[in-house]
Amino acid sequence: xxxxxxxxxxxxxxxxxxxxxxxxxxxxxxxxxxxxxxxxxxxxxxxxxxxxxxxxxxxxxxxxxxxxxxxxxxxxxxxxxxxxxxxxxxxxxxxxxxxxxxxxxxxxxxxxxxxxxxxxxxxxxxxxxxxxxxxxxxxxxxxxxxxxxxxxxxxxxxxxxxxxxxxxxxxxxxxxxxxxxxxxxxxxxxxxxxxxxxxxxxxxxxxxxxxxxxxxxxxxxxxxxxxxxxxxxxxxxxxxxxxxxxxxxxxxxxxxxxxxxxxxxxxxxxxxxxxxxxxxxxxxxxxxxxxxxxxxxxxxxxxxxxxxxxxxxxxxxxxxxxxxxxxxxxxxxxxxxxxxxxxxxxxxxxxxxxxxxxxxxxxxxxxxxxxxxxxxxxxxxxxxxxxxxxxxxxxxxxxxxxxxxxxxxxxxxxxxxxxxxxxxxxxxxxxxxxxxxxxxxxxxxxxxxxxxxxxxxxxxxxxxxxxxxxxxxxxxxxxxxxxxxxxxxxxxxxxxxxxxxxxxxxxxxxxxxxxxxxxxxxxxxxxxxxxxxxxxxxxxxxxxxxxxxxxxxxxxxxxxxxxxxxxxxxxxxxxxxxxxxxxxxxxxxxxxxxxxxxxxxxxxxxxxxxxxxxxxxxxxxxxxxxxxxxxxxxxxxxxxxxxxxxxxxxxxxxxxxxxxxxxxxxxxxxxxxxxxxxxxxxxxxxxxxxxxxxxxxxxxxxxxx
Amino acid sequence: xxxxxxxxxxxxxxxxxxxxxxxxxxxxxxxxxxxxxxxxxxxxxxxxxxxxxxxxxxxxxxxxxxxxxxxxxxxxxxxxxxxxxxxxxxxxxxxxxxxxxxxxxxxxxxxxxxxxxxxxxxxxxxxxxxxxxxxxxxxxxxxxxxxxxxxxxxxxx
Numbered sequence: 001x002x003x004x005x006x007x008x009x010x011x012x013x014x015x016x017x018x019x020x021x022x023x024x025x026x027x028x029x030x031x032x033x034x035x036x037x038x039x040x041x042x043x044x045x046x047x048x049x050x051x052x053x054x055x056x057x058x059x060x061x062x063x064x065x066x067x068x069x070x071x072x073x074x075x076x077x078x079x080x081x082x083x084x085x086x087x088x089x090x091x092x093x094x095x096x097x098x099x100x101x102x103x104x105x106x107x108x109x110x111x112x113x114x115x116x117x118x119x120x121x122x123x124x125x126x127x128x129x130x131x132x133x134x135x136x137x138x139x140x141x142x143x144x145x146x147x148x149x150x151x152x153x154x155x156x157x158x159x160x161x162x163x164x165x166x167x168x169x170x171x172x173x174x175x176x177x178x179x180x181x182x183x184x185x186x187x188x189x190x191x192x193x194x195x196x197x198x199x200x201x202x203x204x205x206x207x208x209x210x211x212x213x214x215x216x217x218x219x220x221x222x223x224x225x226x227x228x229x230x231x232x233x234x235x236x237x238x239x240x241x242x243x244x245x246x247x248x249x250x251x252x253x254x255x256x257x258x259x260x261x262x263x264x265x266x267x268x269x270x271x272x273x274x275x276x277x278x279x280x281x282x283x284x285x286x287x288x289x290x291x292x293x294x295x296x297x298x299x300x301x302x303x304x305x306x307x308x309x310x311x312x313x314x315x316x317x318x319x320x321x322x323x324x325x326x327x328x329x330x331x332x333x334x335x336x337x338x339x340x341x342x343x344x345x346x347x348x349x350x351x352x353x354x355x356x357x358x359x360x361x362x363x364x365x366x367x368x369x370x371x372x373x374x375x376x377x378x379x380x381x382x383x384x385x386x387x388x389x390x391x392x393x394x395x396x397x398x399x400x401x402x403x404x405x406x407x408x409x410x411x412x413x414x415x416x417x418x419x420x421x422x423x424x425x426x427x428x429x430x431x432x433x434x435x436x437x438x439x440x441x442x443x444x445x446x447x448x449x450x451x452x453x454x455x456x457x458x459x460x461x462x463x464x465x466x467x468x469x470x471x472x473x474x475x476x477x478x479x480x481x482x483x484x485x486x487x488x489x490x491x492x493x494x495x496x497x498x499x500x501x502x503x504x505x506x507x508x509x510x511x512x513x514x515x516x517x518x519x520x521x522x523x524x525x526x527x528x529x530x531x532x533x534x535x536x537x538x539x540x541x542x543x544x545x546x547x548x549x550x551x552x553x554x555x556x557x558x559x560x561x562x563x564x565x566x567x568x569x570x571x572x573x574x575x576x577x578x579x580x581x582x583x584x585x586x587x588x589x590x591x592x593x594x595x596x597x598x599x600x601x602x603x604x605x606x607x608x609x610x611x612x613x614x615x616x617x618x619x620x621x622x623x624x625x626x627x628x629x630x631x632x633x634x635x636x637x638x639x640x641x642x643x644x645x646x647x648x649x650x651x652x653x654x655x656x657x658x659x660x661x662x663x664x665x666x667x668x669x670x671x672x673x674x675x676x677x678x679x680x681x682x683x684x685x686x687x688x689x690x691x692x693x694x695x696x697x698x699x700x701x702x703x704x705x
Numbered sequence: 706x707x708x709x710x711x712x713x714x715x716x717x718x719x720x721x722x723x724x725x726x727x728x729x730x731x732x733x734x735x736x737x738x739x740x741x742x743x744x745x746x747x748x749x750x751x752x753x754x755x756x757x758x759x760x761x762x763x764x765x766x767x768x769x770x771x772x773x774x775x776x777x778x779x780x781x782x783x784x785x786x787x788x789x790x791x792x793x794x795x796x797x798x799x800x801x802x803x804x805x806x807x808x809x810x811x812x813x814x815x816x817x818x819x820x821x822x823x824x825x826x827x828x829x830x831x832x833x834x835x836x837x838x839x840x841x842x843x844x845x846x847x848x849x850x851x852x853x854x855x856x857x858x859x860x861x862x
Binding site: 017216 | 733743744745747752780781793797798800801803806830835837839841844847
């Protein structure tokens, strides 16, 4: 019998490659009003007055006064307004929308609106913020005593920067209000999040709001919360205009005003006794930006993962998500984990250096094993395959020989280094989120004809979900996967199977598909229409998780990665040349090998960008100045020619055919491997990412002083 | 009445708008060829790639006036060719299409690479698609697909 992982031609391949697939911007625009935002140009201010020029017929303004429900966007909390009330909290904060038939005229009107701001002090530095949206403490063992008894203490501050998704398709949304019902279509990851938000903003009942996820040109988390904001705005606008309203972001607007990865600063302290780490004391601050959005959950993951893959019995983690007057930060592949895995892996490398130990040997002595407690005294219930995977990554990259070679003193213009980092990713919602918050429901519909249709709210954004879910249903039912119907989600037609986030769609929803398909097979009646409904079941083995004291199983299982980066530095120009990016990845059973490998390769490249070239910052006024693709640099095909991926399989019994979450894992562990390589090449310690060409030049020049 | 006369996917066209109108906008809005995507409008991402007189160009950087007398091909035209079938299969077999947004541009870039050099090295391929950004794939599968298309399409280019 053929293994499910055997690669197939993806279901969405044909439409996309021929240019036939329609993304939201591709739909006809006759009679649709185009919307453009007037956004704040000041980081923090009271709005004293807004002067709008005379509007031609058919052109109108939409603002806070037009919100018929509540002027709040429901994300987790509701502190963000749909349209600004009396203040603006960051440069880019949407104040109002101008609508009209001619896009150029609309833009012209926006440019002529005059806002009188009363400027207020803006907090741009997360360390100087006095407002913590969220403040979490995790503590176990006796950290203070461990530090008292320590032979040596290591103490470091490590920083991570902005990171922008640059999905090739910018955000876009169309709302059509007619006959008392509003239909919102667009680029998105979470149709039901949008439905809930639009309900609140419009005051419409649930059956009067319809959300349709269109073919989505990349998300990576950037379309997890942001679409809810845009959807509320276009829905309100359409209700006022009584016409369809369309907003498609241009790239600069998308870069400056949509969510980003949280920049962070962390202080890591470790106590060493008899050559081993006995305690860690970690303080992290995430820069949440101007509104809370997803920062609670990002911070939770950061706190839970702050000690990485290591068994640290005396552990204290204090994490804060601080408000600053900058763009609100949200979800981005890894969701708080890339920051802390960079921090802890870098820290471990530096400790190893300080202890005059080989970094991998030192790390191996502290690595968790099956049965060990997690940071929150949950358990690693399943096998931890790190030892085997380290060997695989070493073989793939020739790590040992190269590390030894590059450790020797290097002279000359080109210097090399190689680094290895270990990471995990716990898929699904933290703790009991799947059971208590999401409560996923999945339906299978067998048409009278015998055609089987999957009814799920999860979106296809390139990760191959439509193909993998179809393969699962097809395998269970004995039907070819391409005969299984799975359409883009429409909340009028599909149940809430939860958001397309947290690497959960395959592991959680895929298992619901499998169970439903198995049941359908049992209960199949020829010639009859049948609906099978499957509800999420919380695995029995989970130790209950409490957010109050951060105790219990935060995640049911973990996907694992061991990544190696080999980098060459041009000491004359500071340029980086990545000689190779290698990784061994365990995401359980691959449901489609090409799809899994594609995710690993794509994720690694994003991680490499995050480590090096993808620099972004705001200036002292709070403006993001590198707000275009010529200024925010992402890797091209020439930048990283060698990416080698190995798939290591450690099955998860509760996942479909043993599959675990895969999407985010490959990005989480890249940065520390990259920086370890650069440190070896330069012969100097580094304490932040992105470590750009400019940073490299500064370091090279400072060595020569 | 002055027109800008050009060929679009083999058809003779007479464009009545401004010479300074952006080719990308005209293709999408006037001629409804929405296979040509807009990713940045500043000539960086390649999503809007078209082939003008045999050369790959970012249509967001092209003014209508400059294509007077030219031959323009978009994915809609190219997808009707034999060469496309080979490229289609090659991309499909290695699952090189993820979100798909960069793909029409990548396919035209593929055609330009193989049109110039039917047996490209990997370096030739990577250089040939270096103007087409992809955020999903990490490029490996696309590079592999183009190499396979070159082999499978022996004689076509």
